[in-house]
Amino acid sequence: MSSDHPRDDIIDTTAPQTKTREDRMSEVDSRFNSTLREAFGSTPFVLTKFDAFMDWVRGSSMFMLQFGIACCSIEMMHTYAVKHDLDRFGSGVPRASPRQADVMIVPGTIVSKFAPRMKRVYDQMPEPKFVVNMGSCSTSGGPFQQGYNVVKGAEEVIPVDIHIPGCPPRPEALVYGIAKLQERVKNGETSPVTVKPYELEQFGDLEKDELVEKLADDIDEETLVMRYNWADSP
Amino acid sequence: MSKTEEPAEDAEPEATEPVGAVDYDALEALLGDAVVRRESHLNAEAFVVRADRVQDALSTLKVEAGFDHLSNVSAQEYHDRFESIYHLKKYDDPTQEVSVVVPTPRDDPVSQSAEPVFRTADWHEREAYDLVGIDYDEHPDLRRILLPETWQGHPLGRDYNQDKPQIVEFEENVNPLADDHRESDTMLVNIGPHHPATHGVLHLETVLDGETVLDVEPDIGYLHRCEEQMAQSGTYRHQIMPYPDRWDYGSAGILNEWAYARVAEDLNDIEVPEYAQVVRTMSAELCRIAAHLLALGTFCLDIYGDFTAIFMYAMRDREVVQNILEELTGQRMMFNYLRLGGVVWDLPESREEFFEMVREFLAELPSRVDEYHDLITENELFQLRTVGTGVLDAETAKQYGVTGPVARASGIDYDLRRDDPYGYYEHLDWDVITDDGGDNYSRLLVRMREVEQSARIIQQCVDLLEEWPEDEREIQANVPRTLNPEPDAEVYRAVEGAKGELGIYIRSDGTDKPARFKIRSPCFSNLQALPEMARGEYVPDLVATLGSLDIILGEVDR
Ligand code: SF4
DSSP states (O other), X not given: OOTTOHHHHHHHHHOOOOHHHHHHHSXXXXXXXXXXXXXXXXOHHXXXXXXXXXXXXXXXXXXXXXXXXXXXXHXXXXXXXXXXXXXXXTOOEEESSGXXXXXXXXXXXXXXXXXXXXXHHHHHSOSSOEEEEEHHHHHHOGGGTTOTTBOSOGGXXXXXXXXXXXXXXXXXXXXXXXXXXXXXXXXXXXXXXXXXXXXXXXXXXXXXXXXXXXXXXXXXXXXXXXXXXXXXXX | OOOSOOOOOOOOOOOSOOOXXXXXXXXXXXXXXXXXXXXXXXXXXXXXXXXXXXXXXXXXXXXXTOOOEEEEEEEEEOSSEEEEEEEEEOSSOTTOEEEEEEEEETTSOEEEOOTTTOTTHHHHHHHHHHHTOOEEEXXXXXXXXXXXXXXXXXXXXXXXXXXXXXXXXXXXXXOTTOGXXXXXXEEEEEEOSSOGGGSSSOEEEXXXXXXXXXXXXXXXXXTOOOHHHHHHTSOTTTTSTTTGGGTSTTTOHHHHHHHHHHHHHHHHTOOOOHHHHHHHHHHHHHHHXXXXXXXXXXXXXXXXXXXXXXXXXXXXXXXXXXHHHHHHHSOSSOOOOEETTEESSOOOSSHHHHHHHHHHHHHHHHHHHHHHIIIIITOHHHHHHHTTSSOOOHHHHHHTTOOHHHHHTTTOOOOHHHHSOOTTGGGSOOOOOOOSOOSHHHHHHHHHHHHHHHHHHHHHHHHHHHHSOGGGOOOBOOOOSSOOOOTTOEEEEEEEOSSSEEEEEEEEOSSSSEEEEEEEOHHHHHHHTHHHHHTTSBHHHHHHHHHHHTOOHHHHHO
């Protein structure tokens, strides 16, 4: 192993996980399927019980991603802290690393520069993973929807399970939203397929239009980019 | 150099007498032939300076006239020219102001950079380049700062098309062990944009030698949500006020609103009734307490590394403040409470209960502060981590336009509440806190003491409000439904926000919306000084230093 190619290792381990997306885009959501489940073979009774058990486990102990973006994250901190104490509901341990987290709360405005990073953080979370949109910014762009730099909602970039309205939502609202998510997970329900126009793509794969031509000298073909068609977004 | 397009020589005779104590004629003589003509802005006189003489003019003003604080750089595009405005002040007396206006032609918008004179101009000019599209000659590193490098166009320019597609790169981390670097011991580490210690979405490109930070470069713009554009597309009367709440969202809402209220009231000549001023002062100081408590909690979160007692205690006390503010304004964070000419409504009924609530909080506060001192400042481990780390001396701080608690912890006695009085502060009895340490410990200490001072202010306001005769409780001046300030009036005003000098520059064009709305954010300038404080420190001290700066990314990026 030479240090000439340390990047390869990094790329191997950080390869985007697109399983969730693919599952959602296809007919049946197999997000909840685990290898453990396969190990049980095909006894229907045991399997059903096991599924129910796993759903219950997942819903009862959720690890949140410690992920602050904008104003809403202040209220999110309050939700974690003494008075509201999300931990009482079995979902209040913020994890600093996406690799240990199940739920990503998106608390704030997403702008063009941040959206690719957010997608990467999401991709790094292990399956099954869930996303809670906190506040109107991550739902639609909120008060900044008309901004030249603002992505009109997290759903443009990653699939979202629960939207919590408000600017910012009160901690109680966030607790309610998370309780709803837990309910859904416990019942093994899935969320609707979402359309996501913004994807991370290699620059070389983009359609060769004027803009791509213009940037051709600056950007390496292999570099991941996100392309924003502001005119098309809602 | 004849690049400069000199606007026609209609050197209108100066009708207005000099504002404040500044002798503008003497200054004009001092600047000599660099000055093309003079303009009157509402806050100060402005000298129009040739684009190739910017450094001369600024350094003369700085060295010979004592204008040592480059508060802000506003850039804008007119139909026939670009303009950069350098707003200068004195740290000793911020009421002494002068502006330097640098026009450049639209087809060749190049002017000399002010960076060699004021370090803080570095980021300000990068921002002007990024958003408006002015080029600065001799600038050390003129790149985009808020928008991604690959962005096309300058969004606050006149012919920007917002619907055009854009491509944004997702750069993998630069390989720290690239071939040509293997000889040296340095290593590049990216901290953020998603990292728990960055207090939001900030990216620090850090070069390390072992554990020592050789260099750090903040990369901002991950929360640039077009606040200026939003303000420029709203009407003065009601549509702009909600946005300031979202600049410094660490519960400093009313302090930010006051920045807008102050500038817009100046622009439109609105007198605020005294009663409303007292209510404003009280609510603003409540916000300051909440903001400082958040700073304290998250700073300790950085130092101790977990959601432990101090963070929880700070949150607990913030809840109390938030409850009071919710009683008053109806919202926990995004208050939208001030109006031009006053506040939106009077104190809640019943007043007695409200005062009781505030009093209870104030009565509790000293014991809380003692508790914090026990847990934090008297803790030996904490002192080891913070005393003598992240040192910022006063001179460097001034170079970077640092203000607020960070400046006061470096021994700069600068507080706009006292030095450039507004609201009801001048009639109240309170002190400006300073400390000479300049390190992380001092900054925390200053904030904690400021909480006590804010409590003093609130106490006096409550007493005043309680005694206020019922028929004189005027909460709003008479303000017309639509405001159309004089065309081409320009004004720059600042207030003391939670993080320092929060200023706004507005140029009106005679309509009911501002033609240019520029925000001077204290965090933006404070963060710029981070490399000075962090170089040569260990990585954990870098994190502590960042925490002690108490930046809010919403305000840095706007
Ligand atoms: S929804 Fe409101 S509070 Fe939340 S991030 Fe957006 S602007 Fe801030």
